[in-house]
Amino acid sequence: MNVLASKSQLRASFLRWSLFLVPLIVLLGFLAGQLGSPQxxxxxxxxxxxxxxxxAAFGIVxxxxxxxxxxxxxLVASAWxxxxxxLAIILFALHFAGNLAWTPVFFGMQDMTGGLYILVYVTLSLLVVIWAFWRVRRLAAMLLLPYLAWVAFATVLNYQFIAENPDGGSTEESGAVERVTL
Structure with missing residues (x-):
């Protein structure tokens, strides 16, 4: 027998999932940020x-x-x-692992090209996640659109870093730790 949940039960389920997932996502993002630094x-x-x-814009955004x-x-997790x-949750997990990998690769390993490859994966997999979320809860998919815009911008920015620094920002040849442009 199939029984539909009441609106109050659905709200309660969403609230419980939100109280768990929002802090978890923020914490994972924070922890990944500790694995590399722009400093x-x-x-x-x-x-x-x-x-x-x-x-300062990066931390705020x-x-x-x-x-x-x-x-x-x-929203998706509470859509019992x-x-x-x-499938949407699995696709999200695979996508989000890529998101969390970018900071350690770009800043930690100082690998701009590897960072670009990760961002291309993040952008493409996010499109798949948005599609999967749309099929479950349209609002969930729409909540990801600003994220898609920011990731697309980050991909272009990462590419621009490579174009502006064709040597990868290497300090090995000169032993310099600071670049001065005249």
């Missing part, structure tokens, strides 16, 4: 592209996006019985 001499020595926003991502995931729910 390194390597990054400070890179030529910054003209589209590089103020450094990612904080807001991680909360929105958590709510989107909670919805067709495609499990």
């Amino acid at each position: 390194t001499a390597w990054f400070q020595g890179l030529v910054k592209p003209s589209i590089f926003p103020p450094p 990612w904080g807001i996006l991680y909360v929105m991502i958590g709510f989107a995931l909670a 019985g919805a067709r495609g729910r499990e």
Whole structure:
């Protein structure tokens, strides 16, 4: 026998999932951010592209996006019985692992090309996640659209870093830890 949940039961389920997933997503994002830093001499020595926003913008934007991502995931997770729910959650997990890998690769390993490959994966897999979320809860998919815009911008920015720093920002040849442009 199939019994539909009442609106209050659905709200309670969403609230429970939100109370768990929003802090979890924010915490995972924070922890990944600890595995690399823009405060390194390597990054400070890179030529910054003209589209590089103020450094404070990154923390603000990612904080807001991680909360929105958590709510989107909670909407899908609380959609018990919805067709495609499990697939959407699995696709999200595979996608989000890529998101969390970018900071350690770009800042930690100082690998701009590897970071670009990760961002291409993140962008493409996010499109698949949005499609899967749309099939379960349209609002969840729409909550991911600002994230998609930011990831697309980050991909272009990462590419611009490679174009502006064809040597990879290497300080090995000269032993310099700071680049001075005249």
